[in-house]
Amino acid sequence: xxxxxxxxxxxxxxxxxxxxxxxxxxxxxxxxxxxxxxxxxxxxxxxxxxxxxxxxxxxxxxxxxxxxxxxxxxxxxxxxxxxxxxxxxxxxxxxxxxxxxxxxxxxxxxxxxxxxxxxxxxxxxxxxxxxxxxxxxxxxxxxxxxxxxxxxxxxxxxxxxxxxxxxxxxxxxxxxxxxxxxxxxxxxxxxxxxxxxxxxxxxxxxxxxxxxxxxxxxxxxxxxxxxxxxxxxxxxxxxxxxxxxxxxxxxxxxxxxxxxxxxxxxxxxxxxxxxxxxxxxxxxxxxxxxxxxxxxxxxxxxxxxxxxxxxxxxxxxxxxxxxxxxxxxxxxxxxxxxxxxxxxxxxxxxxxxxxxxxxxxxxxxxxxxxxxxxxxxxxxxxxxxxxxxxxxxxxxxxxxxxxxxxxxxxxxxxxxxxxxxxxxxxxxxxxxxxxxxxxxxxxxxxxxxxxxxxxxxxxxxxxxxxxxxxxxxxxxxxxxxxxxxxxxxxxxxxxxxxxxxxxxxxxxxxxxxxxxxxxxxxxxxxxxxxxxxxxxxxxxxxxxxxxxxxxxxxxxxxxxxxxxxxxxxxxxxxxxxxxxxxxxxxxxxxxxxxxxxxxxxxxxxxxxxxxxxxxxxxxxxxxxxxxxxxxxxxxxxxxxxxxxxxxxxxxxxxx
Amino acid sequence: xxxxxxxxxxxxxxxxxxxxxxxxxxxxxxxxxxxxxxxxxxxxxxxxxxxxxxxxxxxxxxxxxxxxxxxxxxxxxxxxxxxxxxxxxxxxxxxxxxxxxxxxxxxxxxxxxxxxxxxxxxxxxxxxxxxxxxxxxxxxxxxxxxxxxxxxxxxxxxxxxxxxxxxxxxxxxxxxxxx
Numbered sequence: 069x070x071x072x073x074x075x076x077x078x079x080x081x082x083x084x085x086x087x088x089x090x091x092x093x094x095x096x097x098x099x100x101x102x103x104x105x106x107x108x109x110x111x112x113x114x115x116x117x118x119x120x121x122x123x124x125x126x127x128x129x130x131x132x133x134x135x136x137x138x139x140x141x142x143x144x145x146x147x148x149x150x151x152x153x154x155x156x157x158x159x160x161x162x163x164x165x166x167x168x169x170x171x172x173x174x175x176x177x178x179x180x181x182x183x184x185x186x187x188x189x190x191x192x193x194x195x196x197x198x199x200x201x202x203x204x205x206x207x208x209x210x211x212x213x214x215x216x217x218x219x220x221x222x223x224x225x226x227x228x229x230x231x232x233x234x235x236x237x238x239x240x241x242x243x244x245x246x247x248x249x250x251x252x253x254x255x256x257x258x259x260x261x262x263x264x265x266x267x268x269x270x271x272x273x274x275x276x277x278x279x280x281x282x283x284x285x286x287x288x289x290x291x292x293x294x295x296x297x298x299x300x301x302x303x304x305x306x307x308x309x310x311x312x313x314x315x316x317x318x319x320x321x322x323x324x325x326x327x328x329x330x331x332x333x334x335x336x337x338x339x340x341x342x343x344x345x346x347x348x349x350x351x352x353x354x355x356x357x358x359x360x361x362x363x364x365x366x367x368x369x370x371x372x373x374x375x376x377x378x379x380x381x382x383x384x385x386x387x388x389x390x391x392x393x394x395x396x397x398x399x400x401x402x403x404x405x406x407x408x409x410x411x412x413x414x415x416x417x418x419x420x421x422x423x424x425x426x427x428x429x430x431x432x433x434x435x436x437x438x439x440x441x442x443x444x445x446x447x448x449x450x451x452x453x454x455x456x457x458x459x460x461x462x463x464x465x466x467x468x469x470x471x472x473x474x475x476x477x478x479x480x481x482x483x484x485x486x487x488x489x490x491x492x493x494x495x496x497x498x499x500x501x502x503x504x505x506x507x508x509x510x511x512x513x514x515x516x517x518x519x520x521x522x523x524x525x526x527x528x529x530x531x532x533x534x535x536x537x538x539x540x541x542x543x544x545x546x547x548x549x550x551x552x553x554x555x556x557x558x559x560x561x562x563x564x565x566x567x568x569x570x571x572x573x574x575x576x577x578x579x580x581x582x583x584x585x586x587x588x589x590x591x592x593x594x595x596x597x598x599x600x601x602x603x604x605x606x607x608x609x610x611x612x613x614x615x616x617x618x619x620x621x622x623x624x625x626x627x628x629x630x631x632x633x634x635x636x637x638x639x640x641x642x643x644x645x646x647x648x649x650x651x652x653x654x655x656x657x658x659x660x661x662x663x664x665x666x667x668x669x670x671x672x673x674x675x676x677x678x679x680x681x682x683x684x685x686x687x688x689x690x691x692x693x694x695x696x697x698x699x700x701x702x703x704x705x706x707x708x709x710x711x712x713x714x715x716x717x718x719x720x721x722x723x
Numbered sequence: 724x725x726x727x728x729x730x731x732x733x734x735x736x737x738x739x740x741x742x743x744x745x746x747x748x749x750x751x752x753x754x755x756x757x758x759x760x761x762x763x764x765x766x767x768x769x770x771x772x773x774x775x776x777x778x779x780x781x782x783x784x785x786x787x788x789x790x791x792x793x794x795x796x797x798x799x800x801x802x803x804x805x806x807x808x809x810x811x812x813x814x815x816x817x818x819x820x821x822x823x824x825x826x827x828x829x830x831x832x833x834x835x836x837x838x839x840x841x842x843x844x845x846x847x848x849x850x851x852x853x854x855x856x857x858x859x860x861x862x863x864x865x866x867x868x869x870x871x872x873x874x875x876x877x878x879x880x881x882x883x884x885x886x887x888x889x890x891x892x893x894x895x896x897x898x899x900x901x902x
Contacts, residue, residue, distance in 0.1 A: 139753050273766075278761060282756075283759075364742060369746045377776065377779055384777070
């Protein structure tokens with residue numbers, strides 16, 4: 069019997085219309101756990117590096133994490149992996165919600181799509197019965213609307229549906245996959261789904277997920293529940309309210325947006341409004357938020373309330389995640405009411421709430437600069453909010469200038485030329501980043517922005533505070549119950565970290581410490597992504613219930629494999645290195661690992677080179693960021709080394 | 724029938740506090756797995772969340788008595804502008820729908836308040852509901868003494884309804900002979 073996992077994947081060939089249920093190799097679970105780990109293994113083995121994202125040979129993998137479907141609290145993530153049309157690298161966007169557990173109960177760990185359907189279809193997975201069904205009647209429908217129509221059509225109110233909207237159908241690079249109260253938004257995976265002709269995947273399952281050592285496992289779950297209760301009553305002092313608790317930043321619950329509105333940039337990541345927040349705005353926003361928010365909601369098996377049902381009078385109810393509340397508002401220099409309204413349309417279209425507002429603000433900036441002309445913008449209304457709606461409609465339909473903007477700021481700027489490149493100023497690896505522009509270089513964040521391969525800073529940061537605490541008293545208080553550290557030395561790093569002087573940014577944390585800190589933080593995300601655990605209870609917030617010390621017991625008691633911290637460390641290194649190898653094979657090099665030039669005002673080129681050198685070495689990579697033959701061999705990835713050698717990547721470039 | 728004093732266990736359900744996470748379903752099915760916690764599967768849960776997010780319908784319902792036939796109830800309730808069907812509130816394991824039935828056998832499920840040896844402090848669904856949508860209350864009441872059918876009896880009753888008494892008797896007799 070297989071424990072925690074089902075031991076089966078669904079392989080769906082859309083070109084031939086063939087569906088197979090394939091038993092998986094338990095050895096791969098030992099090597100990679102599941103989720104992102106095994107997705108990476110499949111992509112490496114089966115998709116050659118020359119494959120275009122919109123080729124029938126590209127795979128689109130929907131995976132539940134290893135512990136999804138077990139009672140592990142907050143473990144509900146779907147990890148979607150493919151090659152991204154935006155970055156051309158591996159994409160592994162993820163979503164919470166309810167879909168992945170349902171897939172496990174239907175008896176599958178993953179659904180792997182290959183080929184392409186010539187007409188629009190949806191897939192209906194109902195335990196052992198799996199069908200490819202016509203979706204021509206759903207063409208052009210919103211993502212949420214599609215889910216409702218499919219549930220009605222199947223007469224199955226309990227089916228969980230992951231769907232794309234118009235943006236995905238039209239292969240917009242910012243297209244998301246929407247599901248429940250969540251979405252897999254980054255890196256254009258909705259466009260790959262649309263390219264394959266898949267409108268939606270509906271799933272219903274009524275089978276058991278087994279636990280190897282039940283009593284031990286349940287005790288750990290109960291400990292986590294207890295910890296969540298205690299931690300909820302003890303917000304971390306001295307950090308902004310949205311980061312003091314667990315879960316994703318509590319944007320739906322809290323109204324206080326002083327930090328985001330005054331520290332993040334408005335428009336096309338341009339303008340910081342240092343004195344924006346005041347009593348009057350707070351009251352107005354409070355009224356707006358409370359008048360449209362009908363309920364705070366969660367994902368599967370999680371006591372947090374990170375999402376909300378939003379009902380703006382006159383438009384359909386929708387479910388909002390966290391930060392999309394502000395991205396449209398701030399890109400358009402508008403207010404919260406506008407943000408809630410346009411987010412409804414954007415969610416139905418199925419677009420990434422991080423990139424899309426920036427792309428629209430970028431378009432308007434080009435227009436103001438005279439790079440885009442009246443002819444390009446023919447038909448655009450004159451009012452500010454109206455322009456954003458107009459641009460959104462053009463982009464998701466790929467009409468006129470929308471067809472160019474639909475490729476994201478990096479590619480659009482190249483297409484437009486005439487100096488437009490300078491306006492695509494907030495990208496890393498060709499992808500839009502959070503609109504943050506800061507003063508002093510932070511060495512830890514420099515490394516995370518540069519080397520992260522999930523493209524989003526929120527998917528690598530987390531465990532170590534973003535800034536030093538001003539007083540020693542606060543620091544001592546913070547480290548007192550900091551049980552999550554993998555090593556006591558991290559406490560000392562924090563205790564010694566000052567706001568000013570010798571032991572402050574950018575030279576403190578030192579290069580060596582920065583490597584340790586980044587490695588720890590990223591590692592926790594890689595564990596979560598293999599298990600399907602929500603970062604909101606684990607790798608993202610300070611002092612979370614899941615950490616390196618209790619994870620081995622969770623995994624061991626659920627699966628029956630006996631792994632300790634050392635083993636887990638090794639598996640995670642293997643998964644991280646494999647993702648790096650996939651991207652290296654697709655051309656990723658040191659030159660791509662650069663935060664936007666204007667991210668910090670004060671830059672330190674020499675220090676930055678030192679940081680990158682040291683971190684690469686720490687990770688077992690060479691000067692170009694390519695994993696060395698030796699480090700690959702140590703991680704049971706000799707076949708990867710061999711391939712990279714055959715392609716001349718290791719031999720020619722490693723010195 | 725005589726009156727007896729009895730401790731009545733109740734679960735209070737506050738719909739406004741439900742965040743829709745279904746932890747109640749997860750832990751219920753895990754607790755009732757054999758061996759305990761060895762598997763879980765919300766389809767086997769004795770509490771189900773009737774859920775229609777976009778209409779803001781979040782309604783946890785406990786499995787009650789087995790019903791052999793559908794009833795006439797097809798009414799609609801509108802509460803706070805939200806529409807519920809009469810069935811939404813019903814606790815019966817009944818032929819009209821697939822909740823409160825074992826997914827493989829179709830045998831009826833019923834909430835037993837997690838009666839256990841040693842006794843649980845509270846039913847597991849209440850323990851796992853950190854948002855207090857489910858809270859546990861005990862009170863003393865004078866009730867008519869009655870013998871309630873156990874799990875086996877309720878299960879057999881549903882088998883009899885489905886296959887007829889004679890077939891069940893024959894099958895049990897044949898199984899008894901074999902063992």
